[in-house]
Amino acid sequence: MNxxxxxxxxxSYENYDHLPLIHFSYWGETLEKWAKExxxxxxxxxxxxxxxxxxxxxxxxIIGWDQSYGVGHSFYANDxxxxxxxxVVKEFPDGSKHVLNYYGVVELRKPEAGSIPxxxxxxxxxxxxxxxxxxxxxxxxxxxxxxxxxxTEKLVFDPNRETWLSLGYGSVIGTIRNWIGVVNLSYLxxxxxxxxxxxxxxxxALQYKVMEENLxxxxxxxxxxxxxxxxxxxxxxxxxxxxxxxxxxHYRKIADLAESYGIKFRHVDCDGKTDDIAGTWVNNxxxxxxxxxxxxxxxxxxxxxxxxxxxxxxxxxxxxxxxxLDKKAVDNEIERLKPIIDMGGYVxxxxxxxxxxxxxxxxxxxxxxxxxxF
Numbered sequence: 001m002n003x004x005x006x007x008x009x010x011x012s013y014e015n016y017d018h019l020p021l022i023h024f025s026y027w028g029e030t031l032e033k034w035a036k037e038x039x040x041x042x043x044x045x046x047x048x049x050x051x052x053x054x055x056x057x058x059x060x061x062i063i064g065w066d067q068s069y070g071v072g073h074s075f076y077a078n079d080x081x082x083x084x085x086x087x088v089v090k091e092f093p094d095g096s097k098h099v100l101n102y103y104g105v106v107e108l109r110k111p112e113a114g115s116i117p118x119x120x121x122x123x124x125x126x127x128x129x130x131x132x133x134x135x136x137x138x139x140x141x142x143x144x145x146x147x148x149x150x151x152t153e154k155l156v157f158d159p160n161r162e163t164w165l166s167l168g169y170g171s172v173i174g175t176i177r178n179w180i181g182v183v184n185l186s187y188l189x190x191x192x193x194x195x196x197x198x199x200x201x202x203x204x205a206l207q208y209k210v211m212e213e214n215l216x217x218x219x220x221x222x223x224x225x226x227x228x229x230x231x232x233x234x235x236x237x238x239x240x241x242x243x244x245x246x247x248x249x250h251y252r253k254i255a256d257l258a259e260s261y262g263i264k265f266r267h268v269d270c271d272g273k274t275d276d277i278a279g280t281w282v283n284n285x286x287x288x289x290x291x292x293x294x295x296x297x298x299x300x301x302x303x304x305x306x307x308x309x310x311x312x313x314x315x316x317x318x319x320x321x322x323x324x325l326d327k328k329a330v331d332n333e334i335e336r337l338k339p340i341i342d343m344g345g346y347v348x349x350x351x352x353x354x355x356x357x358x359x360x361x362x363x364x365x366x367x368x369x370x371x372x373x374f
Contacts, residue, residue: 001016001017002162003020003022003066003067003162003163003164004161004162004163004164004165004222005162006018006019006020006066007020007022007164007222007347008164008222008265010344010345010346010347011264011265011288011313011345011347012264013310013344013345018371018374019341019347019348019370019374020066020067020347021064021065021066021367021370021371022065022066022067022068022069022315022347022349023060023065023068023069023349023350023354024068024069024070024291024316024349024350024351024352024353025050025056025068025070025353025354026048026353026354027353027354027355027356028045028048029356030353030354030355030356030358031044031045031048031059032045032356033356034360037360039360039361040059040062040360041058043055044058044059044062049149050068050070052068052149052151052152052155052163053149053151054151056068063363063364063367064364064367064368064371065367067163067164069164069166069290069315069347069349070166079170079175080102080103080104080134080137080138080179081137081138081139081141081143081144082137083102083103083137084100084101084102084103084104084123084133085100085102086099086100086101086102087099087100089106094110094111095110095111096108096109096110096111097109098120099117100123103178103179104122104123104124104133104134104179105119105120105121105122105123105178105179105181106119106120106121106122107119107120108120119181122179122180122181122184123179124179124180124184125180125184126192126195127192127195130195130198130199134179134199135202138202138203138206139206140206140209140210142213144206144209144210145210145213145214145217152165156218156220156221157218157220158220159220161220164222164223165220165221165222165223166221166222166223166224166225166267167211167214167215167221167223167224167225167263168224168225168226168227169207169208169211169224169225169226169254170207170210170226170227171207171226171227171228171229172200172203172204172207172226172228172246172247172250172251173200173228173230173238173243173246173247174227174228174229174230174270175203175227176199176200176203177229177230177237177238182237185237185238186238189238189239189242193242196246197246200246200247200250201250204247204250204253208250208253208254208257211224211254211257212257215257215261219261219262221261221263222263222265223263223265223266223267223288224254224258224263224265224266224267225267225269226251226254226266226267226268226269226286227268227269227270228268228269228270229269229270229271229272230243230270230272230277231270231271231272231273231274231277232271232272232273233272233273233295234273235272235273235275235276236272236273236274236276236277237272238277240276240277240280243277243280244277244279244280247280248280248283248284249284251280251281251284251285251286252284252285254266254285254286255284255285255286256285258285259285264287265287265288265313266285266286266287266288267286267287267288267289267290267313267315268281268286268288268289268290269290269291271293271352272293272295273293273295273299274289274299275303278304278307278308278312282308282311282312287311287312287313288312288313288314288315289301289304289312289313289314289315289316290314290315290316290349291315291316291317291349291351291352292304292314292315292316292317292351293316293317293351293352294317294318294319294321294351295351299317300317300340301314301316301317301340301343301346302340302343305343305345310344310345312345313345313346314345314346314347315346315347315349316348316349316350316351317337317340317346317348317349317351318333318337318348318349318350318351319333319336319351320350320351320352320354320355320358322362322366323350323354323355323357323358323359323362323363323366324355324357324358324359324362325362326362327362327365330362330365330366330369331369333366334366334369334370334373338373341374348370
């Protein structure tokens with residue numbers, strides 16, 4: 001069997017020869033650290049861009065991974081077009097800046113800061129700003145159907161490929177949260193729910209069209225990938241009822257379109273504690289939970305299985321924090337994963353990018369031990 005066949009077999013509760021060992025890429029700072037300490041060639045860090053690039057494939061071979069689960073996710077172009085032109089709004093003596101980004105958000109950027117910048121001001125605040133600045137940037141054209149990286153394009157049209165490949169839909173409301181901010185989104189739910197619904201419906205319809213056109217060109221995708229960062233460590237950033245009313249119908253459309261092209265797996269990537277909105281996904285045809293963050297709230301595929309049964313599948317849930325500790329911690333994490341893997345319908349994967357505190361030798365050790373056991 002190849003990796004593509006293995007992942008499909010596991011998510012279909014079928015037999016497979018061995019567990020595919022997958023990851024979801026790395027922070028750039030992680031590769032920089034490993035390169036400077038001599039653990040990996042310097043050109044892997046400088047040329048790495050993910051999505052099946054030669055540098056990523058080379059690193060997979062060095063560590064022993066079978067593949068990245070993120071290959072193909074960038075095969076879409078359905079955001080603001082054209083994006084806002086980035087410009088510096090204000091500069092400060094310490095070198096930090098207020099910058100208008102491509103979403104129309106003024107954010108604080110600090111020198112050498114690796115975390116997400118703080119949001120200072122938003123262009124999208126009401127119907128006038130929606131009509132003037134955003135709605136004109138969400139008009140369909142065939143240019144939006146996307147141009148994948150050369151590596152992804154080669155895989156997409158290879159009927160004999162061995163790599164699992166996802167088609168990215170984009171997001172129903174997560175990207176809108178990026179445009180408007182959490183506080184403004186909260187106000188809009190109460191002050192002008194009709195406008196919020198219009199924004200969600202307009203954006204979702206555009207992305208559906210992009211997805212449809214890509215599927216017309218190629219039907220060989222293995223899954224549909226949805227990005228939906230709409231939760232934090234205590235729960236959703238939006239009322240679960242509002243989330244269901246605004247977004248449920250669009251997930252159903254995504255699932256139905258995927259089914260019409262024979263794509264059985266639709267996964268959603270959402271940070272944070274998703275328990276209160278997971279039902280909207282599962283009840284509307286989104287059947288793969290990813291990445292199942294272990295986090296501070298102890299997310300687990302077991303929780304989803306107990307609630308939804310075998311109709312919910314899982315990818316992720318491996319606690320990458322052990323990569324910063326020692327071999328004993330890695331062994332304990334593998335022991336924790338064993339009964340979850342045995343349930344079926346689940347492929348372990350370090351949640352999100354492997355962080356800069358990860359020790360290269362422990363990542364290799366994890367892969368080596370998993371290979372021996374599974």
